[in-house]
Amino acid sequence: MATPNHTKRRFYIRRKFCRFCADPKLEISYKNIDILRQFITDRGKIMPRRISGNCARHQRQITIAIKRARHLALLPYTTTGLENRQKREVI
């Protein structure tokens, strides 16, 4: 029996889109940490545009907002520091 996988594309390629262009009400701000958190990796790095799918304009705004939030200790600069290693040991 022929499997349909041979004829069809194996992976469905999902088109990325800028969430902030799609929803103008979504505000980019250093105060909105829950949204910014979605654009940093688990190591605390800012996600590149090719991963997040943001447009250039909103990526710039996100970068500034994340850096502001980091300064206020709302977001981490990195998670590989000593204090986190200790935390991991506790967990």
Next chain:
Amino acid sequence: MGLQEYETVIVVDPDLSEEQKEEVFAKMENIIKQYSGILKEIEKWGLRNLAFKANHKQKGYYALLRYYGKSDIVEKLERNIRMNDKIIRFLTIKVSPKVSTGSSGEPLAEVG
């Protein structure tokens, strides 16, 4: 003439008592008034965990000051904040009605 809206987030030492915290806010309010600024509000976010240790503290008491003033008010306020060792971190943003990066800006004309 020429009043601009600013917002300053301050992270206050979490080990202070309620009165001491109020004292810090009252001081900020005085400075803003002293340099002919108008304090719109103090938005207290309360005690939050810091993402990393700052000044050997794991937590911080966050508060947001919204105010109007001339450009020199930021300089004066920040100099005072720097001298105040009860404040761990601070950040001042100029709120522009056009740019949405800082905060939802309201037209300045309403307050005048």
